[in-house]
Amino acid sequence: MMNNSQRQLMTTCTTPKFATSDGFQQELRRRVESFFENTGRSERDCPSMYLKTVLILGWVATSYLALVFFAETWWQALPLATSLGVAMAAVGFNIQHDGSHQAYSSCGWVNKLMAMSLDLLGGSSYVWARKHNVVHHTFANITGHDDDIDIGFFGRLSPYQPRMAIHRLQHYYLWVLYGFLPIKWQLYDDFRDVATAQIGEHRFPRPRRGDLVTFVGGKLAFFLFAFVVPLCLHPPWFVLPLYLVASIAQGLLLSIVFQLAHCSEDAAFPLPKPETGRMESAWATHQVESTVDFARNNWWLSYVIGGLNFQIEHHLFPRMCHVHYRAIAPLVEETCREFGVRYMTHASLRSGIRSHFRWLRQMGAPVSSISAAMKSPRPESS
């Protein structure tokens, strides 16, 4: 069901249309619903999620307080800044992401509150909801529509983007730039998006009233915690490098998790037919085939990154709390097999990272072409 935000975006630009459903989505939904009925689990408001929220927020608060008020030497400050960056990424993966997708609770205000944790991290929950929930989740890996695969001239992530000479080295330098993503986000991207009222090809309404207060208040609160308070207690040459360390730790983790799911050799990058604007696949099939799971047996990784190693399940059921992804994954995989939908997964984090590296190298190579990108998946990674 399309919500108001989606409608506002959809009506302001030419958007690809998905093929009519072939029954895959309905059957999958039916099986997942009977899973919840049979197990007595609740899709949202899960006690383990509330406990996790307390643990992660405690991790952020402890790292921040120890770093700002107690660290006196570099050997104390560096691990604390790294811990703070990883904890901030964990807030994003777990609390903010579920809240923004309305997957955290059945109460709207609880979801809103959890989504607003992003404002304290320096990002805008208002812009994120439109950029991620609407644009990315509807048009995953569709070039010209999915803003997540458009990083400008810095990199070529899709076979349909123009190649520049510098992209030949992108499989090396992009890992460094990934670390700077939060800084760009905090200081530039949100302001640009709100000023232009546009995300890629898609226009969106600027924040007003309460949303505007949250946008401005969130940015001010972030600058207060990130710069004003630390600079009252420490010199700039101590504060600014540690801000960089925390941001790089956060950015690397965020970027790697999101890139592994969509920018790999095994993810599809289909385009709508130029004459009709229609996609070949139905929406649910498109979500599965443009996404890749990784390291599904790594419980600790899954816990920290909010189940986002199960991105296929997330894309199919974005309003389901992430603590259930592991349990429904076999169901999803089996249904995909029955309906002939390509379901890809990397056995480990390492194999996912290697696949992303090869994809970047392939997209940056002078001989890279659409046909090379569309070659059949590598059997070793599934």
Ligand SMILES: [Zn+2]
């Ligand atoms: Zn999402």
